[in-house]
Amino acid sequence: xxxxxxxxxxxxxxxxxxxxxxxxxxxxxxxxxxxxxxxxxxxxxxxxxxxxxxxxxxxxxxxxxxxxxxxxxxxxxxxxxxxxxxxxxxxxxxxxxxxxxxxxxxxxxxxxxxxxxxxxxxxxxxxxxxxxxxxxxxxxxxxxxxxxxxxxxxxxxxxxxxxxxxxxxxxxxxxxxxxxxxxxxxxxxxxxxxxxxxxxxxxxxxxxxxxxxxxxxxxxxxxxxxxxxxxxxxxxxxxxxxxxxxxxxxxxxxxxxxxxxxxxxxxxxxxxxxxxxxxxxxxxxxxxxxxxxxxxxxxxxxxxxxxxxxxxxxxxxxxxxxxxxxxxxxxxxxxxxxxxxxxxxxxxxxxxxxxxxxxxxxxxxxxxxxxxxxxxxxxxxxxxxxxxxxxxxxxxxxxxxxxxxxxxxxxxxxxxxxxxxxx
Amino acid sequence: xxxxxxxxxxxxxxxxxxxxxxxxxxxxxxxxxxxxxxxxxxxxxxxxxxxxxxxxxxxxxxxxxxxxxxxxxxxxxxxxxxxxxxxxxxxxxxxxxxxxxxxxxxxxxxxxxxxxxxxxxxxxxxxxxxxxxxxxxxxxxxxxxxxxxxxxxxxxxxxxxxxxxxxxxxxxxxxxxxxxxxxxxxxxxxxxxxxxxxxxxxxxxxxxxxxxxxxxxxxxxxxxxxxxxxxxxxxxxxxxxxxxxxxxxxxxxxxxxxxxxxxxxxxxxxxxxxxxxxxxxxxxxxxxxxxxxxxxxxxxxxxxxxxxxxxxxxxxxxxxxxxxxxxxxxxxxxxxxxxxxxxxxxxxxxxxxxxxxxxxxxxxxxxxxxxxxxxxxxxxxxxxxxxxxxxxxxxxxxxxxxxxxxxxxxxxxxxxxxxxxxxxxxxxxxxxxxxxxxxxxxxxxxxxxxxx
Numbered sequence: 001x002x003x004x005x006x007x008x009x010x011x012x013x014x015x016x017x018x019x020x021x022x023x024x025x026x027x028x029x030x031x032x033x034x035x036x037x038x039x040x041x042x043x044x045x046x047x048x049x050x051x052x053x054x055x056x057x058x059x060x061x062x063x064x065x066x067x068x069x070x071x072x073x074x075x076x077x078x079x080x081x082x083x084x085x086x087x088x089x090x091x092x093x094x095x096x097x098x099x100x101x102x103x104x105x106x107x108x109x110x111x112x113x114x115x116x117x118x119x120x121x122x123x124x125x126x127x128x129x130x131x132x133x134x135x136x137x138x139x140x141x142x143x144x145x146x147x148x149x150x151x152x153x154x155x156x157x158x159x160x161x162x163x164x165x166x167x168x169x170x171x172x173x174x175x176x177x178x179x180x181x182x183x184x185x186x187x188x189x190x191x192x193x194x195x196x197x198x199x200x201x202x203x204x205x206x207x208x209x210x211x212x213x214x215x216x217x218x219x220x221x222x223x224x225x226x227x228x229x230x231x232x233x234x235x236x237x238x239x240x241x242x243x244x245x246x247x248x249x250x251x252x253x254x255x256x257x258x259x260x261x262x263x264x265x266x267x268x269x270x271x272x273x274x275x276x277x278x279x280x281x282x283x284x285x286x287x288x289x290x291x292x293x294x295x296x297x298x299x300x301x302x303x304x305x306x307x308x309x310x311x312x313x314x315x316x317x318x319x320x321x322x323x324x325x326x327x328x329x330x331x332x333x334x335x336x337x338x339x340x341x342x343x344x345x346x347x348x349x350x351x352x353x354x355x356x357x358x359x360x361x362x363x364x365x366x367x368x369x370x371x372x373x374x375x376x377x378x379x380x381x382x383x384x385x386x387x388x389x390x391x392x393x394x395x396x397x398x399x400x401x402x403x404x405x406x407x408x409x410x411x412x413x414x415x416x417x418x419x420x421x422x423x
Numbered sequence: 424x425x426x427x428x429x430x431x432x433x434x435x436x437x438x439x440x441x442x443x444x445x446x447x448x449x450x451x452x453x454x455x456x457x458x459x460x461x462x463x464x465x466x467x468x469x470x471x472x473x474x475x476x477x478x479x480x481x482x483x484x485x486x487x488x489x490x491x492x493x494x495x496x497x498x499x500x501x502x503x504x505x506x507x508x509x510x511x512x513x514x515x516x517x518x519x520x521x522x523x524x525x526x527x528x529x530x531x532x533x534x535x536x537x538x539x540x541x542x543x544x545x546x547x548x549x550x551x552x553x554x555x556x557x558x559x560x561x562x563x564x565x566x567x568x569x570x571x572x573x574x575x576x577x578x579x580x581x582x583x584x585x586x587x588x589x590x591x592x593x594x595x596x597x598x599x600x601x602x603x604x605x606x607x608x609x610x611x612x613x614x615x616x617x618x619x620x621x622x623x624x625x626x627x628x629x630x631x632x633x634x635x636x637x638x639x640x641x642x643x644x645x646x647x648x649x650x651x652x653x654x655x656x657x658x659x660x661x662x663x664x665x666x667x668x669x670x671x672x673x674x675x676x677x678x679x680x681x682x683x684x685x686x687x688x689x690x691x692x693x694x695x696x697x698x699x700x701x702x703x704x705x706x707x708x709x710x711x712x713x714x715x716x717x718x719x720x721x722x723x724x725x726x727x728x729x730x731x732x733x734x735x736x737x738x739x740x741x742x743x744x745x746x747x748x749x750x751x752x753x754x755x756x757x758x759x760x761x762x763x764x765x766x767x768x769x770x771x772x773x774x775x776x777x778x779x780x781x782x783x784x785x786x787x788x789x790x791x792x793x794x795x796x797x798x799x800x801x802x803x804x805x806x807x808x809x810x811x812x813x814x815x816x817x818x819x820x821x822x823x824x825x826x827x828x829x830x831x832x833x834x835x836x837x838x839x840x841x842x843x844x845x846x847x848x849x850x851x852x853x854x855x856x857x858x859x860x861x862x863x864x865x866x867x868x869x870x871x872x873x874x875x
Binding site for chain 1: 425426427428430431433434435436437438439461462463464465495496503504506507508510511512513514515516531532533536560563564566567568570571573574575576677679680681682684712713714719722723724725726727728729749750751780781782784785786787788789790791792794795796797
């Protein structure tokens with residue numbers, strides 16, 4: 001993979017600016033990561049960071065309600081945002097002649113959001129977010145598994161104990177005062193990374209960034225993230241059986257994992273690829289093809305930086321297969337990784353990792369997000385150019401060691417979803 | 424604090440054209456579309472085959488999907504696991520999928536291994552294993568999937584909508600992939616028979632997109648896909664008649680639902696309708712962008728939903744118009760009434776120029792973003808093949824969009840929106856939402872159990 005060239009600098013107010021040219025298409029991507037997520041939420045305000053993200057689209061000092069979305073769409077652009085435990089990102093892609101407009105819009109809400117917020121917009125977006133929760137979780141089969149996994153893997157009071165979407169009660173409690181306080185505390189230029197990738201002139205882009213963002217004051221009192229330190233292992237297996245509106249039983253197994261950014265997390269990620277990615281994975285081969293206990297299998301690493309991350313694996317039981325049989329087989333497969341993985345398995349995992357990473361970096365929007373991520377979480381945007389090689393260099397021994405340390409019985413949570421009675 | 428109050432103006436856009444590609448035909452009859460996209464290291468390959476759901480024999484609904492899923496599950500010489508290990512070791516992922524109009528086998532692979540991956544791709548399609556044990560496993564997995572869909576609101580809504588819009592003997596009246604009764608009757612012989620009658624070089628197109636300079640794709644394809652027996656029996660035109668009934672409510676009971684999942688609409692025109700561009704623009708204004716009528720009303724004004732959408736599904740012989748959203752159970756009847764009112768208002772008075780302008784700009788401007796990635800370009804090229812469109816279609820349709828008028832879009836709304844002939848499908852808690860829906864006077868209300 002050829003390295004992507006980039007520049008990495010800071011404005012006087014602390015805003016970190018990353019520029020990377022790519023003139024393959026007349027498209028430019030603007031991406032902003034704010035170093036705030038659901039782990040920063042105070043007690044009783046779960047879901048607030050994400051609700052706040054919604055308000056960022058509802059108007060600011062010089063941008064009327066509805067104008068932000070309308071302006072970007074009328075420019076031929078696409079836009080969205082997302083919130084997770086460690087961060088909140090805002091991003092748009094547009095034909096490159098509209099870069100200055102995108103920067104003006106982002107600066108106006110970074111510096112002047114509070115002038116655009118009212119009780120009406122807060123109430124409206126609170127309803128929208130509650131419907132987002134209903135659609136994705138409460139009304140979806142197995143939809144609450146992620147929330148339950150947060151509860152099981154992290155102890156009460158830990159910053160990752162609650163999911164980003166939050167609870168209905170806490171969303172109801174959010175007030176305009178909360179919005180002001182959160183904005184003043186976290187939405188400052190020195191708490192953000194601005195990345196611009198695509199068909200741009202660096203000097204021109206720098207000039208616009210200075211013009212639109214340069215006057216926004218820094219905040220020297222941003223509190224550090226809450227302490228996420230906790231024991232490496234859960235300590236004892238956590239089990240929950242969840243009756244749900246489902247037809248097929250399904251198992252979700254989660255492990256407390258080393259934090260994202262460590263070599264152990266990377267080795268564990270390769271272990272999960274060996275175990276669960278693709279039809280050639282151990283879980284697919286054993287559970288789906290050979291023993292026909294599962295209809296499908298899946299896995300996901302949750303890349304958290306604050307103390308610990310999560311590794312999950314899941315399998316949907318075939319009709320008539322007892323969940324206990326499937327669970328025993330999953331434990332055999334996942335636990336067996338500690339006994340070693342073959343060079344063939346490593347080659348397959350490396351091939352899939354390369355395919356995934358290349359696919360992640362093709363569009364300028366995806367590349368911009370990767371630069372922002374690496375700058376925000378690891379203070380090194382150039383990791384985008386080196387992280388694939390680092391992952392491909394992980395050997396079979398490191399994978400087995402990571403599996404031996406993490407994929408253990410006393411470090412797992414097992415969620416079993418079963419059909420509700422009477423359904 | 425200093426913020427700049429003046430919203431900046433934008434310079435004119437740099438020109439853009441859809442990525443150029445070459446169309447050739449191999450001696451075997453296989454058509455080849457190759458697009459060199461510089462700087463794109465993950466190649467996308469698609470084999471477009473004449474095996475869509477509309478070509479399934481009577482009583483064998485689901486055979487196309489099962490065949491598409493069986494193809495990447497083994498060749499004559501490699502079983503399911505061995506094939507997966509070989510493909511994935513190259514970083515390749517391969518899967519088969521089915522629409523009403525085509526079967527497509529898709530592969531993504533780093534361009535550094537495109538040659539050997541294409542060779543194996545050829546084996547997958549030309550010399551499939553179709554081992555009875557694998558087919559039986561896939562059939563059971565499909566039956567499990569159909570069972571699980573009984574719990575999925577969107578799947579229940581889609582099934583009920585298709586059945587409510589089209590006459591029973593139309594393939595459009597059933598979801599792709601068949602139903603329990605037809606899938607239970609499928610076996611290896613059914614798949615082999617479907618494969619032999621539909622899958623051959625004379626009606627196949629290989630699309631390859633990525634940074635492929637220096638890769639002899641035509642030579643590799645000639646080896647991998649050459650000498651293909653030609654047995655394709657051709658296509659007959661399917662029945663696509665709509666039921667054409669007055670607007671009515673089909674309420675699918677999903678007890679305990681905290682949201683109602685809505686699909687509202689009727690039959691629509693085929694892809695090659697001459698007014699495709701005005702219709703598409705109409706759909707964008709009604710439910711295709713964030714600032715669309717439905718999303719602004721149901722989300723940004725009322726807070727009833729996380730999002731509301733509308734669009735036309737253009738197929739070769741016909742299609743559908745539908746609006747879709749999921750709303751909090753308590754507001755179901757009000758949300759349905761609002762959605763119906765927006766559709767009716769649009770049908771009656773169309774879209775004024777001031778509202779169309781921004782959507783037109785979006786539709787034209789978004790092309791270079793939409794086609795940045797090889798898989799998106801491959802999808803666009805496959806569409807040309809499936810619908811018999813000209814090589815310059817993407818550029819010409821973009822020019823047409825730039826010139827579309829409010830009068831054209833307003834006429835499209837009058838011609839293609841039929842608020843008095845709609846199926847209003849509601850998947851939700853019937854006990855909670857039925858009284859409101861009946862009181863709203865939207866039309867007759869028929870209640871069904873999920874799974875019936």
